[in-house]
Amino acid sequence: MTSNQHTSSLPVLIAGGGIGGLATALTLHQIGIPCIVFESVVELKPLGVGINIQPNAVRELYDLGITDDELESIGIKTKEWALVGLNGKDVYSEPRGLEAGYKWPQYSVYRGELQMLLYRLAKERLGSDAIKTGHKVVGYENLSNSKGVVAKVKLASGELIDVQGSLLVAADGLHSAVRAQMHPNQPPIHWGGAVMWRGVAKSLPIRTGASFVGVGRHDHRVVFYPISEPDPETGLVDVNWIAEVTMDTSDGLNGDWNKKVDVEDIVHHFEGWNYDWLDVPSMLRGSSDIYEYPMIDRDPVPTWQDKNVILLGDAAHVMYPTGSNGATQAIVDARILGACLIENGVSAQALEAFNGRLCEDISKVVLRNRGLGPFILLKMLDERCNGEFDDIEEVFPKADREEAMLRYKSAAGYEMEKLNQSPATIDVSALK
Secondary structure, eight states: OOTTSOGGGSOEEEEOOSHHHHHHHHHHHHTTOOEEEEESSSSOOOOOOEEEEOHHHHHHHHHTTOOHHHHHTTEEEOOEEEEEOTTSOEEEEEEOGGGGTOSSOOEEEEHHHHHHHHHHHHHHHHOGGGEEETEEEEEEEEOSTTOOEEEEEEETTSOEEEEEESOEEEOOOTTOHHHHHHSTTOOOOEEEEEEEEEEEEEEOOOTTSSEEEEEEETTEEEEEEEOSOOOTTTOOEEEEEEEEEEOOGGGOOOSOTTEEEOGGGTGGGGTTOEETTEEHHHHHHTEEEEEEEEEEEOOOOSOSEETTEEEOTHHHHOOOGGGSOHHHHHHHHHHHHHHHHHHHOSSHHHHHHHHHHHHHHHHHHHHHHHTTGGGHHHHHHHHHHTTOOSOHHHHSOHHHHHHHHHHHHHHHTOOHHHHHHSOOSSOGGGGO
16 A cells, blocks of 8 residues: 555554454444454464453444344353352342343353354455454554554564554554554553463353352452353253462462463362352363463553554453453444544544543553452452351441442443443444
C-alpha cells in the first residue's frame, strides 16, 4: 500500500486474532468499515479451558447476529453463582443471567471454541483474505498529515513488511508488542503470589446443574462450573475447574508459566476437601490434562491511545480472572469502539472517545480484580471469623454480602437494572 492513499480508503488494521480482535473485526464489518486481522500463529486452534461470558457481552454477541444455538454448541447458560466456605456451608449465592432477571443470559463456554466460532464467522463474513495468520504485528509508526498508521508485520518466514492502514487496533494480548512500544517504560508483568491450576473433569451435575461455585478461602480455593450439558448415557458433564493457592511471592515462579503438571504434584493442597456433594481431590484426579498458570496482570497505563493506534482487550487491561470478565470486557471493548467510529468517523478522534469512555474506569476494574474481585467476600469472612461459622447470618449478614457484590457488578458494568435499561451499544436496526 502506498503512503499517498487517503486514510478513508485504507482498512483498519487489527493486531491479534483472539476474542477481542475477532469481535472487533465482526463489529467493523457490521458497520461497513474494512479491516484486516493479523494473527501471529499460522493455524488457529481451540486453546484454553472454560470462561464465563457475562450478560453485557452476550447482548453484544446477539447484536452481532450470533445465536443461542451457536453459543449452546460451545457451552451452557449459567444459572447460579455461589461461594462455599471451607466447612462446606454456603457463604453467598445468587441467580445469574436470565434466572436473575437479566434480559440476556450468562454463558459458561469453552474459551477456545468461542474463539473458533468467532473465527469461522469472521471468515464467512469478511472473507478469508481479511484474516492473515502467520502475521505478527511487532511495531507501528504513526504517519503525519492524517495519513494513518503503518504496522510493522513479521511473517512466519521471518520477513518484515510494512502495511498501511487508517487505524491500528492492538488486540495482541498480555505480551502486546504495540503496548510495549506505546509505553516503553511500563513495569514488568505483575504477579501477586497466586498460582492457578486448571483442568476439565467429568462430574455429576451439582446444585442447579449450571452453577459457578467457589469453595474454600480467599487465598486457597477451588472454582468450578459445567461447560456442557449432561451426557445422555452417563449423565456426566464437563466441569471446568481452577484451583488456586497464594504462595510467598519472594519465591517467584520457576519454569514455564503455562506448563502441564501431574495431579499428584498439586492434589495435596486440597486433601480433605470432601463434602457430601463434592469430592475435590477426586475431581482433580479425574482430569486428563492439568496446566499451571500464575495469576498475573499488568499495572494500568494512563492511556490506551497513541494518535491512530488504540489498545483493546488484554493488551489494554489484562486482569486477574477473579471476576470472570476478561473476555467479556474484550467483547464490550470491540462494540464500544464500533460505536465511537460511527459517531466520529474512522479517525483518531474516535479512538480518543473510546479511550475516554473506558480507560480510566476499566483500569479500576483491573485493580479491583487484583483485590480479589467478587471473592473479596471470602476475605471479608476470614476477617470476621477466620472462615469458621455455624450460621453465616450471625457473622456476615446478607445485606453486607449483597452490598459488596453490588459494588463489584457496578464497577464491572453488569449491574442488572443499569444494564437492562441501557440502550444498545450499536443500534443494529439503524445499520440496515
